[in-house]
Amino acid sequence: MGILEGKKILVAGVLTEASIAFATARIAQEQGATVVLSNFGRALSLCQRIAKRLPQEAPVVELDVTNTEHLSTLADRLREHVDGLDGVVHSIGFAPQEAMGEGFPEVAWEHAATAFQVSSWSLASLTQACRPLFGDTASVVGLTFDATVAWPVYGWMGAAKAALESTSRYLARELGPEGVRVNLVAAGPLRTMAMKSIPGSAQFEEAWETRAPLGWSVTDTEPSGKAVCALLSDWFPATTGEIVHVDGGFHAVGV
Numbered sequence: 548m549g550i551l552e553g554k555k556i557l558v559a560g561v562l563t564e565a566s567i568a569f570a571t572a573r574i575a576q577e578q579g580a581t582v583v584l585s586n587f588g589r590a591l592s593l594c595q596r597i598a599k600r601l602p603q604e605a606p607v608v609e610l611d612v613t614n615t616e617h618l619s620t621l622a623d624r625l626r627e628h629v630d631g632l633d634g635v636v637h638s639i640g641f642a643p644q645e646a647m648g649e650g651f652p653e654v655a656w657e658h659a660a661t662a663f664q665v666s667s668w669s670l671a672s673l674t675q676a677c678r679p680l681f682g683d684t685a686s687v688v689g690l691t692f693d694a695t696v697a698w699p700v701y702g703w704m705g706a707a708k709a710a711l712e713s714t715s716r717y718l719a720r721e722l723g724p725e726g727v728r729v730n731l732v733a734a735g736p737l738r739t740m741a742m743k744s745i746p747g748s749a750q751f752e753e754a755w756e757t758r759a760p761l762g763w764s765v766t767d768t769e770p771s772g773k774a775v776c777a778l779l780s781d782w783f784p785a786t787t788g789e790i791v792h793v794d795g796g797f798h799a800v801g802v
Contacts, residue, residue: 549578550780559585559610559673560638561594567690567732569597569640569774578600578776582641583628587611596666597718601756609610612669621676633679637673637689640666640704640711659703669708674718674729688778689715690771691731691790693798699750711788719788728787730778734771735763737796759795759801778802 556575561568561584572582586594591609598605606628613616625632635687646654670689671675674705677687696710712731719729736751755763774793777783792798 549580551575551783552579552714554580554633554779555631556580556634556636556779557583557585557625557632557677558636558638559574559615561586561597562590564597564600565737565766566638567734567768568636568776569738570768571636571638571775573601574667574772574776575779576605578780581629583608583609584624587614587617606771610734611721612672618672618676622679625677625680631678631682632677632685633682634686634688634777635673635677636645636779637687637731639669639673640690642666642702642704642707647704648700651702654703659706662703662707663710666704666707667714669673670711671713671718675724685728686779687718687727687729690732690773691733691734693792693794712726716788723787724768726782727779730783731790732771732774733753733779733790733792733798735759735792736765737771738765738769755795755797758800759794759797760800762793763797768776
């Protein structure tokens, strides 16, 4: 029996097979979970195609986290596929190109605001939208890229990730009495659509090649997906507000 046997999980933001979200959805199914996926706009059809490549084809709901109607109707639309939720995976992030790269203090608020709304605030809004479906316990897991330091070329996405990490702690504090755990997985660099959109992201790959004690593969999403599934399971019943690093140990060493 798998560690997610009988659990119902929403994985928000699945786009390609190279994503942590897809690896999470696949592993979750292999571990016994019923999975629902989400995306929106042009990415919705991609998500629907990807859903067919899972061990069992998963239903897909449309969700744009900047659309208040999508959020307000999400619980009802999810009820068409599941009678409740035991877990939510927040694999959602976006910053306009204008908000990344160098020139951090020159970026207009409108571009930074988009990064914060989609990449940070949405963890709270998605959790709130799913709250009516939670039972006595639930697990919310988001994805971050270690925001304790400033990275080259990451720009306002780095600041948005710092806000995401803070958001997860505030959610953990407020929702803990309801049995809701909120944690993040900080993965190393992976050749996902998100990483490819960052100008100069090859710098991250080069750094990990030389400094990660356990080594690191930029194409292997399995370790991160397993970590997310572990946090979704009942094996971390007293862990919340935590950031689990899945980066080959890079965060723990100096030069």
